[in-house]
Amino acid sequence: MSSQFATCTVTRTTTVAAGAFAPGHLGGLTEHIPFELVDDVLEETRTVQARVRTLPSRVGIYFVLALGLFPALGYRRVWDKLVAGLTGIDLRTPSEAALRQLRRRLGPEPLRMLFDVLAVPLARPSTPGVRYRRWRTVAFDGCSSLKAPDLPRVRALLGKVRHHWGMSGYPSLRLTVLCETGTRGLLGAVFGPSENGETVQATQLLPRLTPQMLLLADRAFDGDDFLRAVAGTGSQFLVRLCAHRRPAVLAVLPDGSYLTRFHDLRVRVIEADITITTSGGQRITGRYRLATTLTDHRHDPAEALVRLYHERWEIESAFYSLRHTLLTGRVLRSQEPRGLEQEVWALLTLYQALRMAMADAVESVPGTDPDRASFTVALQAARDQLIRADHVLPTPSNRTASGISSAVLCALLPPRRSRISARKVKCPTSRYPANPTSEHPLTSQNVSSLAVEVHTEPSSSAAKGRSGQRNQVLQHMRTAPHRSWHARELATALDFSHYDSFCVQLGRWTREGLLEKIANATYRLAPDCLPPQLPTDSRRP
DSSP: OGGGGOOOOOOOOOOOOOGGGTTOOOGGGGGTSOHHHHHHHHHHTTOOOSSOOSSOHHHHHHHHHHHHHOTTSOHHHHHHHHHTTOTTSOOOOOOHHHHHHHHHHHOSHHHHHHHHHHOSOOSOTTSTTSEETTEEEEEEEEEEEEEOOOOHHHHHHHOOOEETTEEOSSOEEEEEEEEETTTOOEEEEEEEETTSOHHHHHHTTGGGOOTTEEEEEOGGGOOHHHHHHHHHTTOEEEEEOOTTOOOOOOEEOTTSOEEEEETTEEEEEEEEEEEEEETTSOEEEEEEEEEESOOOTTTSOHHHHHHHGGGGGHHHHHHHIIIIIISTTOOOOOOSHHHHHHHHHHHHHHHHHHHHHHHHHHHTSTTOOGGGSOHHHHHHHHHHHHHHTTTSSOOTTTTTSSOHHHHHHHTOOOOOOOEEOOOOOOOTTOSSOOOTTOOSOSSOEEEEEEEEEEOSOGGGGGOSHHHHHHHHHHHHHTTSTTSOEEHHHHHHHTTOOOHHHHHHHHHHHHHTTSEEEEETTEEEEOGGGSOOOOOOOTTOO
């Protein structure tokens, strides 16, 4: 029995910066945000302290980042976390006013530059789930659920959202990011008042796109001008179109997709029905219309692209990790505009550093899907190591010791299951209307089978209204593609009774690049809308 009361002594060696710089660390995350990088950012933004006292600027950067790790704690309690593992070092305890002044002295610029340095692709080309053929898959989306304190200075910056029942409770901040779908790492971010639309903010992120990327986006980003700007970067895109858009059918491809034009941009449209059968036997069908610059149906089959579009939902998991796991749904703590900007950049930087640690963990075991890395496990390990001041400056003797990567690998999630559930809004005063007739199940269910049916007659989806008239006109003009057609001649041949309205539509189709106007009320097909030339045999007489 005496062995049950035996004791032992555990001795641990911690290596940190010397003197007043000792509290400046993030535990194991310091490897991804090293001292040298922070010092260089401070030098570039001219925020280095004039003289070294109790709170150097480098310590301030790590303190602001640590505030994001402990959103429920005040300044003094977060400072206690930073120095908890630094026993034996004589450090003065600053007041909350001193820590507040430290944040004001730094401002948002160093944190913004720090995020810009870290916002790079995280996955290697061989990492599973991050590429489609030779392109790295990325996604655009926005989040407007970040809440700021309801104070006059914050309201002057962000305003309040007006709903049909009144004003929102807190000023909301809209955040739009460019995300790597596999690792969910960030490649860029823009935030501001919620009045700024997602497309307006996403336009500022277009320089982040490269020709090696394939952009996945939802219906909020299907504008012609925005898609032309995306194509101008050299990257490819796969974007879902709004239901009311019915593009012109220029040529039907063998797999059921068809070619069309968005002004001067030639794209391919895929219309498909996706039918899901749940484990409970319920069948759910949804219709998708996707537009892409991948026009070769032989290398990029329609069904493969429809299945690829599902990867866009990775960005929703990124927002969930940032808003609910990291912030735990809390309102941002800063009470002035510059402090709010600094806090958001610090949260994005911290999120990116955690994703970098997770990516390093899964890539240490070849073939491991990044989806299996748990953000919650990485976050808790980072908090524990900050409190212990562990792995601040790894030495050869403890480089292989337990760290964030080891914690992630020891708690890998099982391979992802295909599941479906209703997008149910639980807030009683939500701006989204209730939909009790939704066919989606109220609880998550496993998907037992998924079938994709590509429409083989895309023109039938545009057989009504003006879109049907446009396709009829194009089809009739292709019977003699090189001749000129008078508007009245077309109206008579196709039995269109409203001639004036028909002339207005011809002018619109001309501006869209489908037709060329060569004389008064006289048109011909644009060169890109001509049917393909069949090869001829030169041996025939």
